[in-house]
Amino acid sequence: MLSSRPSAPSTDGRDQLLRRFVEAARRAQFVSLVNRARSEAELGDLLTAELCEAFEAEIAFVLATGEEGRSLVGAYGLQLPEAGRLLDRGLLDCSIEVPQRLEGQNLLSVGARALVVAPFGATTPRGVVGVARLHDEPFDETEAALLEAVAASIAHALERLRLAEELDRLYRRSHERAQAARVIDSIADGVLLVDDAGIVQLWNPAAEAITGLRREAVVGRPLQELIPGWSTVADSLLTDDDGGSSRARASAVPVDVGGRELWLSISAVGLEEGSVFAFHDLSEERKLEQLKADFIATVSHELRTPLAAVHGAAKTLLREDVDLGHDVSRQLLTLVSEQSDRLAQMVDDILLASRLESPELELTMERVDVAGLAEQVIAGARMHAGEHMTFALVAPRSPQLVAADRDKLRQVLTNLIGNAVKYSPAGGRVEVSARAEGSHVELAVRDEGLGIAPSEQRLIFEKFYRADPTMTRGVSGSGLGLYISRELVQRMGGTITVESQLGEGSTFVVRLPLQ
């Protein structure tokens, strides 16, 4: 009679069950292992070592096949030349479709006695995985089946690694792009990309700052519409003068942006996506260069005039054919003396201006009565000014004491009062006033002369700047006086400002700390 109760498995049955258990565990282990690999090389190393252990074999290998031939994903138990021979088509057939078990004396030309090989790749064969024993123990069907399962996991792992690599490549590219965008957004140079149709595709924040044109207003539009003459500029920059080289070349060109002239140093390079232009603003540098050129012209003129006078007077004095008489001779010598002083003053100004740029200029601070000092300077100015000018000093009786370098403050006042006289060609009143204002003393020099246009009031304290560079109003000067005055006053802890209207005179106010 048959019993319906399950009976305990026999010893053989238990062993079989155990072997199946171990086999299933091994399969799971291989899946876990191939999924752990982060690269093909790591997959090859991990897998072949584990295959040797699981199959108690001396050799394991994974060979990939493709259009470019065979490549070794990994090998264990083979020296390099032996592994290299696996790439030889004659040694191993990789076109198998099902696992194969082989026995021999010198399989793989390495003395292997037993070999099992399984293909991987679902629809297209992508390679083989093989395990070999040097000892005489053939592989059985169960082992071939396990290797087949491993092969399937290899195909999936290689596909996963390929996709991961592709993802990584995309991520890196996107990261690089983001990084490039951040660089372009943060550099001080303007950068723009114009496509082949002349449409702006990229306009960085520096380009906005330099031109004042907002990105939203520029991107998607032809740049020629916003910057007239841009096409000519671009064409000249992109002209291939280097025999096909795409190296960027820089040129300084003026461009008109919203009615404003900007001098830009622009370099351009042609790319597949269009043309990239990088530029920085040279307007300030150009202005400075212009100021320098004006200064050289002015100084040349300013030097030549007294020199011509000295030269003429000296020549006249040297003439032997004419008796000049005592008075004329004295007049000429006075002229030589005065013009020499003028020349010396000009050279002093130039030297002082250069010293003001270095920290070596030292001041000797002391208590100075500004009203007393102003009185002395006015007295000196009065001697040279002529009768068409009048001078007045408005100050309280008590001394107005400030902390200052007496000589340098005298120089400032001389400059300001001298300018007041110079820019009052029709004559008029120059008033100097001194009064305490909080913790400061305000020293004002007021004239009724030509006045200064509002647009120029910010610039007149800059080095070499002259309100009348072409001397159309007949006023000469080096363009250094107000620059020197401002620098000296600032070094004495004060400020200098100007208030003026064209045709109504000017008032320069020096504020110095009360002592």
Next chain:
Amino acid sequence: MERAIAELGSEPGLVLVFLAGDLEPEAVAAETREAAAGALVAGMTGTAAIGADGVVEAGCSAIAFSASVPAGVGTAEGADGRKSGREATSRAMAAIDGVPHGIVLLLVDSESGDQAEIVAGAYAVAGGRIPLAGGAAGGPARARFADGRALSDGVVAVAVGSTTPIGVGVAHGCVPRRIPSIVTRSEGPRVIQLDGRPAQDVYLETLGVDAVADDEFEVLAMIHPLAEPELSGSVRPRYVRGRDGDGALLCATSIERNAAVEVCDQTPDTVVESAREAVADAVSQLERPVGAALVFDCAARSAWFGTPLAERELEAVLDAFGEPAPGLAGAYTRGEIGRARGAKGDRNHSVVVAAFGTLD
């Protein structure tokens, strides 16, 4: 050493020395160099030494190889076990280049680096045709010797060439309980979960033991290793060194996730029987009568059962070799290395026997 050289009866080319007991490694190294009379010297300390006369708990056993036997010694130090194994083996094997047969003996340190990695490095150089044998140094001094120096770290590789095959037999006395578990979580040699539960719980449950103190656990683990079953039906024992507070088992070797493991028993009889098996396996690979042999035996196998078992085991070894008795030396180790088949050679709870055929 002097006795070993005298018994050789010819000029020595290589002397292998195994030491046990309290000793000063540097002084011993200098002495061995002096005693070797110009021959190459390599060796290691063990929990005890093994000689043809018995187990040496404090002293030395040595074996000498004739100068006509090609031999080389290589050393390498560093944290990268695979690299050290590769370099030391490569240096040693240079001396047996072109010789038809050979063996590489690896003398390593159980505390510095992964033994499996050292073996993998050696295997990458030696390949599948050269068997590997050896072990990890033990004893209070725990040192290796080579070139008259004592090494506390790194690998000593000794290559011995031969015109006939050299046999390596590996066996263990572990009997699996046939209740397999799956390693569901592991980190290198730390087995955290078995069958989805704390590994320690499953381990003790399988042994039918309730909670035990740490020292009791250590003793228990010494005779009940884990083992990874092979497809062939054999098992590969994995020494359980201890446990941690998270319920994990700390093993001597890495065990992969998803691996099947079994809890094993050992008895004095299975230990003794395994020694016979190892000798028989090694001798079966020879083409000439055995002339000399080396034994690397797991210290934990006899530690639990005591010296009488060690003596019994040694008697079994000598008995298995038969007459005439070969020259014999070896040591009780803290991890064994033995590879004759397959690619892996790091062993636990095993006895490894290397047998050399007589010279022409």
